[in-house]
Amino acid sequence: MKFLGELDEASLGRTQRCNRRLTDRNRLQAIRDTQLMDTPQEEAFDRLARLAAQLLDVPLTIMSLVDADRQFFKADFGLPSPFKETRTLPIDASLCRYTLEGEPIISSNAPADPFLKFHPSTGPWGIVALIVLPLINPDGHVLGTFCCIQPTVREWSSRDLTVMKELTESIMTEINLRDQVQKLKAEQNLRETFVAALTHDLRTPLTASKLSVQLLGRRHADLPSVQTSVARVSASLDRAERMIQNLLDASRIKAGKRVALELVECDLHAVTAQALDELAAVYPERFVLKAEGLFQMKADPLGLRRIVENLASNAAKYGAPGTPIEVRLERNGSQVMLQVRNQGTPIAADELQTIFEPFHRTRSATESAEKGWGLGLPLVRGLAESHGGKATVTSSAEEGTCFTITLPLDATSQQRLSA
Template sequence: MKFLGELDEVATGRTQRCNRRLTDPNRLQAIRDTGLMDTPREEAFDRLARLAAELLNVPLTIVSLVDADKQFFKADFGLPSPFRETRELPIDASLCRYTLEGEPIISSNALADPFLKFHPSTGPWGIVAIIVLPLINPDGHVLGTFCCIEPKVREWTAHELKVMRELTASIMTEINLREQIAKLKTEQNLRDTFVAALTHDLRTPLTASKLSVQLLGRRHADMPSVQSSVARVTESLDRAERMIQNLLDASRIKAGKWVSLKVSECDFHEITVRALEELASVYTDRFVLKAEGAIKMVADPTGLRRIVDNLASNAAKYGAPGTPIEVVLGRRGGHVTLQVKNQGPPIDGGELLTIFEPFHRSRSARESAEKGWGLGLPLVKGLAEAHGGRATVTSSAQDGTCFTITLPLNAASRETFSAIADSQLAGENEPTGFRS
């Protein structure tokens, strides 16, 4: 870059420092990471350029990215031809490159400024009064600038400078949010790929192991000790398969997808009884089932079983030791409710808002001796919503913790269930029944 006159020592030092920043590979990578270079105009940025022009009453505002070889105009108000069409400027003609150290360029009269008056763009661009503020990302890299230009002498007020700084912050907020969204999408894709590969690789040896164990059981059908060992190994392999399925479903839920269902006619009461009987062998006789008898549904029996398993085992793990756990089944109109209640320390109000998020564990869960992945409750919520229902939770020191699952009797009606359930649930009392 050749200036039209000799710069003083201060100005020369600034140009040298900024020139070194110009080709910094980390800065250039930060610009690429925005995904904005050489992209079409966007209203999100043009709106801010227009707003600055209106609030400051100036004829020209520009949002730019400063690359190693050019200045790219991402948005503008009042940009003249041919720059409005080409939307770029060779880097040697760029004034904005001299903000790459993070220092703004602010002048009320560029023609009398010891630095600006010698810049070759000042005259041709009609630059007299100017504000150039750097766009600085969270890592401290200057990506470009937001500037306004007035073709006459003008003393900028403190209010006008504040307006420009606030709008510059808004531009960076937009850029940063876009980057975060892009990173989250990349992470999600990597996680999905990893989960799919992991679960595929795990299922193959598990399947082979189950076949071998079953074969062993058949060969030694007359040996009780072998049959007992086969049963224990099979149970462990089944548990590992359920964990793999939980991981797959949690990944789908986090990606905003439905958990797949295989619906058929089933009895929710019968499913619940079987689940609690098996859990009682692990958690002793703590479960108290209150129900109204058979509850026939068109639903996914496996999904219903997973809901009961997760809620009941969670209540046993994290509720007050030795206290009864109430499981209440009820039917009202076109929907059924399942409530699982336990006593013990309440869940904090803030954690209630995030308790159904994948991989989240409440403080009490983290502090307990029980290990987990934080997948049970997200799966419960995902399965409930896949059926067209919902999952909610309340918790207090007086009443304990209660998870409530509300489902339509027919999963095929899930599209209309939410609207119907809102009116049916209003003012409804807790379902009652008998102890089984």
Template sequence: PQYQALFRGREILGKPFLEALPEFCDQPFAGLIRAVMETGVPYVGREELARHASQLGGPLENHYYDFTYVRLEDDEGGTLGVYNHAVDVTDRVRARRESEKAAAALQASVIDLEQERDLREKFVAALTHDLRTPITSAKLMAQLLERNANSPENARKAQRITASMDRADGMIRDLLDASRIKAGLSLNLKPQQCDITEVAQSTVNELTLIYGNRFLFTSPGPVRGVWDATAIRRILENLATNAIKYGAGDRPIHINVSGTMDELALSSQNEGTSIPAEAQRDLFQLFRRSDTAEAGKQEGWGIGLSLVHGLAKAHGGNVGVISGPEQGTTFWVKLRALPTTLTAAPLA
């Protein structure tokens, strides 16, 4: 019988309840049985704890049961006894409790992560504010030196200082936006009518001041439409500096812009060590760098390409990479024109 499987090695048939199972003396079941016998009211238990030994002489163990006590009567209404229908639900109870425990731990982790995110955002905001103040002062002094330069050479030096200050300010902005991407927040866009060819040419000129004549810029002509010119400038800057870091130092970097008033295509192409296929899928994840990049001498945060991806998504576009030993490495970005009423776009 099934009950013998619960109480192995015991002779319990025909014995009074507490004589057969003395470990139940201090538990409520004998009282419940008496109440059902006296009142005739059935009792239904759900996942109730019963401590008993599984075999004779064994230790007490926790078991859980769904059960029903029903009084049995003869034809004249006399009490014959109590019928007990019980189902061992110990495994179910333990599994649910483990699940509840895991859910509670997960919820605690979520709360900790949210607190960490809030602290990180506050820290980044405070840090960037403190950094921008001296950068702004240095930039103003460089601009003053440029205006009052006594030779073309000094003017060029002042321009390079200004460009470097702009780069530092851009890195701070990248850090802020990386924090927003990490938190799943939106990146703000400012749509405006502009010619992206002019924006790209200006960006390449500024990069040339810093890195020298490394860039070859091509475009079929003006590409006018509604875009966020600053965001596109940042995309090109990150693609170009990525090519500078990881491309062949003695080969040119090709920057291309093409498109229509509705769609825009940007790309950067460099020669050098190719990116393995298995590493390409993680390139646009925040704070992720390929094994080749980690093994190289160039340091990085793993932010630039994730920002390119975030800015492209905010434009309703996408990004990708093609890399191989023969063709080098090409990062491409495709963007859609923005509605003029757009102020921010959520990250997908």
């Protein structure tokens, strides 16, 4: 744009440097990434514009974004017509474009300023005193400005400058937080897509392998050695399938979603006893089941089984070798409680806070010979919460480590709420 007079060398150099920044592709991409251009006013930003006007006692404050073609007014206090309606200003009429090097524009008397006095917007806008601070993102790109304007001469105090700087930082904090949220959502979508694709691709060969093993078993039904091998391979394939389901469910839990359940009438006592009987083949003479009363529930029996299996197998793997593992069922009104307690080295207090987080493993688990993904306990909590219950843990040298699962007798209402 043409100034209404000849600029001195310093002012001319500033305009040239900022003009080069105006069309910088990385800067323009950073503005697009904010997703704020051409969007309606938002209270989060308008509140800061109002606050600046009140604290500095000025009639006009504006938050702008400056791209290659125009200045867009995202938030304001006291913006006059027609700009109040159009919310844009052609780039040739923009004063804010001259902050694109990261330098503010601060003046107590623009008509007397060697740079500002020649800018054609100062007269029509009634700009006399002004503070224009650049909005700079973490990569150093200037997205726009936050400014306050006074139509009379005013000496800005250090307090005035501090207020504007702090509010400008608040604007950038809001923008940066939104950027992080957008990146997290993109990462979450990518992770979910990856996990879905991975598990789909894994299940296809698993299904083919299971069919082949079953066919082999039928063809050689009279050979005990073949049947033993078929059973061993089938069990391994079933375990791999459960691991895939665990990965899918862990991904859902990490995304803040509930695990899908199939609710039917079932008996928690029977489910628990069957799960412990099967685990006893791997960990003989370890589990002691204590149950009193009836435990008929409206729940997902497979989900209940996964809770018992994960807690009981963890207790066997990481508890003191050879010590009994107590599994207790109790009923209290409309709720049931499942507890799994083992003896051994207690879990550190700081790790109790994160033990149910996906892919987290305690130090003792990491240092042990037992391998794992850190999915078992997050699944336990996810399954409990999907039923409308909760999972907690306590651990001490005196009392041992005790995981407690509290569940409603009827999870129907919870499933209706989360549907």
